[in-house]
Amino acid sequence: MLRMPASRFGFVLTALLTFGFVGAGIPAAFSADAVADEKGTEITIASGAKMMAPATWKVVRPKISIIQNEFAAPGAEPEQTARVTMMAASGSVQANVDRWKGQFQLAAKDGFKEEQKTIEGHTLHLVDLQGTFNERMGGPFAGGRVVHRENYAMAGAILIDPNGGKFFIKMTGPVEAVKANRKAFGEMLDGLKK
Template structure:
């Protein structure tokens, strides 16, 4: 019985990502709590999640070579207080232009979306994520574009793009466009 439940969970988790259409090769859709669907930008390349808490992970590269700089994109349901999460994200950066560190709140349909722009020297925890206590590597000229999507009933979904500043900033418009799916 336990094996059946585990297998069913894996099938359901994998089944939430599916191609959108033949007109957009490589694009996918992600289900939000079985109610809304976000269309993933075609440039985002699916990759295996580096952490077990991440539901979906993608990469975006500056160019199509193996050693090209890339940004990591993670998507997952999450909990906790919105401001506490934003504050934690801010502690992952040192320096940067204070005028460019911003948070904005959008209302999209009956959802609330918090968009967070951060940049500076990123303190990346290697080997398991921010709570693992692993080695910290400082990455110069990095940025994070974060989205906290708050369901009308309070459930939360996180989308984070983290990587070299220019690469992350170039994803802002695509990410904001993804949120249009929450209007329906």
Template sequence: MSLLNRSILLCRPALVFGLAAMLSFSAGNFAVAEEAVADKPVVVDVFGAGTLEVPAEFKKTTPKSRILEHEFEVKEGEAEDAPAARLTMMAAGGDIQANLDRWKMQFSGSDKKVGEAEEKKVGDWSTHVIEVSGDFSERMGGGPFSGGRTVQRKDYGMLGAIIVHPEGRKYFVKMIGPQSVIEANRDAFKEMIATIGK
């Protein structure tokens, strides 16, 4: 065997080890970078005049209805099979109190609870947040004002917010799901609504 071939054979393990280490380091850096991107909050534009900063743990999904502008999955904990709620966002109209009353009427049962609506001024915007729990009547298809099968969801809750633009336009944000999920994410929801005034 020539001296050159012997040198190549002796160096090969070191080359292989070095290449493997480089690939491992690159993959590790890519995973960290990917995780950093995944952990960034989503910023939602509201009428081109304000934004909502959605917590990174609220995962963006495809809206289940065409009238929705945005939808997110909100979980209780990080487990794959953890209970989840839907967070939806859309521009809408109508009287504030009439909408809040309509949301209340979607819940029933002996355990129904309706919190006091919280009205706050956030910069030039005003926000109206309400929490309701009980048995939720979920309409499957057909939209909020038309037909469709209704399913009763036991021990559900809702955090709903109406965000009012300085010129009167309204934006609805609703989180609906198992009551335990609503309770676990109550503070994060309210903090998100408050970001409209930033």
């Protein structure tokens, strides 16, 4: 029987938990405020409200530390995956919507849509953008090079809780991948519970 030193066992266990290989193949959520199971991933936002991310979205390690939860939302084609990010937010709604619009060269027709609704005492500002996405490598504030991604879309939501706290949810990717996940994105938001 092969025995592993305790120090190495601790390292292996930490690696397995960190990289999401736990239980019966169910990925571990990388944030303490998310719990994954066969029904999806339950997300808890700062106000204590919860929502369920679809089971089809794969939990992935956030690319930057300010992101609390990140998912890969599959499109019809394997190469067409949308990136879904969730994080606490600051700044005014308008400043953030303007910043998101500034990341796109909007399509001439129906390139920008905006609406507002209330769910469980939370005000949701919803934004849909389509066109060429000017993705800044390293994050929007990093100052890195910009990659222009044609035929991209973003479905964004700014949630404002009853105490004024803000939470961002954004789905960005090829138009077809965002369209394939748009209904699930809306259902996740509509399912917000206190």
